[in-house]
Each structure stands twice: as structure tokens, then as C-alpha cells.
Amino acid sequence: MSWKLIEKNKRLLKEERGTIYKDHHGRIKVAIIYPNTYYVGMSNLGFQNIYYYLNQRDDVVCERAFLPDEEDIDEYKRTETSLISLESQTRIKDFDIVAFSVSFENDYINILKILDLAGIPYKKSERNEKDPLVIMGGVCAFFNPEPLTDFIDLIAVGEGEEIINEIMVKYTEEREKGKREMLKKMALIEGCYVPELYDIDYNEDGTISAIISKDGAPERIKKRWIKDVDKYIAKTRVFTHNTEFKNMFLIEIGRGCGRGCRFCLEGYAYRPLRYRKADKVLDAVAEGEKFTKRTGFVGAAVSDYPYIDEICFGSSKEISVSSLRADSVSEVLIKKLSESGHKTIAIAPEAGSERLRRVIKKDITEADILKAARLILSNNIPNLKLYFMIGLPTETDEDINAIIDITKKVKEILLETGRKKGQLGRITLSISSFVPKPHTPFQWCKMDDINSLSRKLKFLKKGISRIDNVFITTDVPKWAYIQGMLSRGDRRVGRLIDAAHKLGGDWKKAIKETGINSDFYAIRERRLDEMLPWGYIDVGVKKDLLIKEYKEAMTRQGLDETELCNK
């Protein structure tokens, strides 16, 4: 065992407030793992709150673990130390249950890395009764966990606050019967998906022909969702400065989004829309005062939150938000953000042209964007961040040009407001690549390939470089492609994750060595009647609605329905 690693854990713990320590004796031992570093994971509210709620049970002790920092991985390997938990530095392999909370596809490979470091076989077929039960929750679990089914025993589909209790009860009742029998019983809990109880058949062209449940497992997995969100307040449970959103007490103001932008998972998979009551949020704001003077509100579209002005008036604290809808920013909110010391605010037009914004159902006008920019920049907030996507369905070079055009118009406002105050700020464009997500109307769409995305980025960067005081940050098309492949992949993609892990994260080589056609998963347009890998998950949105939205998006182009991919 490496003392260096233990000391590092102790140092992190010393700087935390709210850590839960419990005796292990006689309790179900759960290691909740975030498949990225401590710095990233400790800003994740879902992870923090499942840790808290599991520890509310008297029969459970839950401790945290993370992907170690790069230098610590070397130390783990050098000293042959098996991955340890944070609170008691217990070996992860000595826990009864290892629960991953997964929010991003590009973290999938880290799950294998972590299990390897813990000395637990990462392939579920190689694990035995002595190994911990490996379960998974988080956003990725409820949109398409298929690429991970070779590695995970049980997947909790949906919001976790209630389902984890049912899993713990079943674990206690059935553990003596052995994993297989226990999993069969767990499969009967609503929202529980046991991959080994499902067989997948394929057509000659590689698409899925059937998903067959066996041993009494349900045909469809119904996503779990919390009816009364006020019952479970999601807020910072363990406060630390060693994380992305340091110095900030995070509070989730609601779940889901009422807008339904066609590319957005939040707008579909998190339905129905549920807001927390203002008094509950204000109570949490007051609680946060014990830790820090700044509150960060987390939610899909914070400026849509109906009580946001009330919260601004009712709170003496500094507040923070991730980004705002251009058509719902209020003066009260902007003034509060300004008083809170914000120097930059983000709005997300997503597309440059009004035509493309209509296609994606981001129904905000250019006037809305410019009005919001003026409101922000004239309220003592000198900088503006604008989020855009490239590679959206039906996009042309004109739409890319429109990003440049609207940036120029925002720049005019920046100059005008800056001159009045004698302070010139900056505009930052944050550009990401469109990745089609399951359960959204764009789940069938073609994704741009790496070359096309790179070309568009080059074009955009060139255009933006000619505008003073405007900066641009972009994602990397290669990573968007990998994300696309994992996002819409089926079980066979697990082989690719396995190979990429063995090759130290070299996806290109992994694709070559496995011979798997990655384009088939990443960029291919799907037929509307194709059986999709995630088709067994019922998130509560009817396929008819998704098809209607998809067709409406495409026919806004003037395309005939027969020209769509659904032949």
C-alpha cells in the first residue's frame, strides 16, 4: 500500500466539509465511483447526492472513489496498490457493490481503467461471486448504456434517489442466493436493466432485428423519475475548494426543460419538467451560507425558472448560473448576477441563422439575442460567451457564415456599451460539434464526419480571427466522433472500448485492430423504422412525437418527406 496515496486522500478529506464517515461493520459496503478525477467529479450533483442518500440508510456505508490523477496512476502501478476509497482508504475490491455514476460517454473507457486499478476483472463474464456487484447510474445509463453492457451487471435507468433504496433492499434479501439469482430479482424492479437477461439479434446489414428479454425480465425498461422533486433536494453535500465549481454551493432548481430543442437530451429524456418550489431553494441557499457566499444554480434553462426573480430578491448571496436563454433573461436576474461580481455571462444561440434555429427548435430570434447581449453588457458585465454548434442537421456554409455575422452585430453592442463605460470587454465563442443523442428527434440524423467538422471549424476560425476582441474555443472533432459512436452504439461497441483501453486510449488503432466499422455507429443516418439499440428504454416520450418533430425539422427545409432518410 502506498503511503503517498493515503496521505493524498487524507489531505483532500481535510479540506472537505460534509464528508460522511460510517463504521463498515454489518453494513452493505458501497463504493460510489465517478469515472473521472476528483476535481471533475466533486462538481457533479448527481454523484454527490446519491452518495448522501445511500448514507442516509442505516444498513449502508457508502464511500467515494475517482479516477486517480495521472501521476497517482503511476504511483498505484509502481507500488502495486489496489485502488482505494477516499473516506477509509479501503480497497475498492473489498466493497460489496461498486456503483459508477456516469455522465459523459468519453468517460466510458475510464470505467475499465478504474476496475483494472481496483483489481476487479472489468469484463463481467470474468467476475465471480467474490467480486463486487458492478452497477451503473447517471445520465448515460438512461439514454443508451448498451456499449457498456459487457462490463456492468446492473444498470439503474433514470433518476436514482428512489431506485437505489429498492436495489439495497433486494441486495439484502437475495445476496445469499448468488449473483445470477439476485440479478433476476433485481430485474423486476422498475427501472432496473440487467443486460445478461437480454439477447440481441442482428440483420445482415448489421442493424438490430430483435431485443429479446428472458427469465422473466421485462421487455421494456421504464425510466424512473421523481414525482416530487422537493422531496429530494439536489445540492452540494460535500463542500471542497478542490473542484471545478469551487467556492460555490450548487443547488438544482428543477429537472427537465419545457422547450424541447430537437437536439437536446435534457429537453426529452428528463421529461416531465419539474421545478423546485422557491422556498425550498431559498432554504438551500441559506444553508449554503455556512460554506460560501456564492450559490450556483443548476438546471436546464435557469432563466426559465419561474421563481428566479423571487430567488434573486430573497437572497443576499452572490449567485451564479451556467448559461441563460436569450429570450427569458430578466433585468432582475442580470442585475443580481452583476452585483454578484460576474464578469462573463453565457447565452446559447446554438445556431447562427434564424432558419437553422427554427430547424433545431431553438426558437429565439436574432432580436432576442441582441437584446439579451445589450442587457448583459450594459449592466456592468463586460464579457459575453456565446455557445454555438456546428454540424447541425441541414446546415450549410451560409449557416456558418451567419455565426460570423451575428458575432459582428454583438461586437457592435460590445463597442457601444464599452465606450460608454470606458471599458472594452471581450466576446468568446464556444463551438461544439453536434452529436445526435438517443431519445431526441435527431436520434436518426447523420452526424458530420471529422473532415467536414474540421473544415467548418477552419472556416469559422478564419472569419472570427478578423474581428477584434472576439475569441474562439472549439471542441476536437475526433472526440466528437468518438462521442457519437458511443452515444448511439450497440453492445458490439463494447469490444472497441475494451480494445481502446488495452491500447492506452488509442481509438484509431482500436478501430483498426477490431475491424469494427465505427462510421456505422458514429455518423450513419438511421431509418425511422430501424430498431435502435436503446429501443427497450421507455423515457416517457412517444416515438410518434419524436418522428413528428424530426419530420417537421426536415420539412422546414422544403424537403419532400420522401427525401428523408425513412425510405
Ligand code: SF4
Ligand atoms: S437546449 Fe436548453 S432550452 Fe433547449 S431543451 Fe435543452 S435545456 Fe432546454
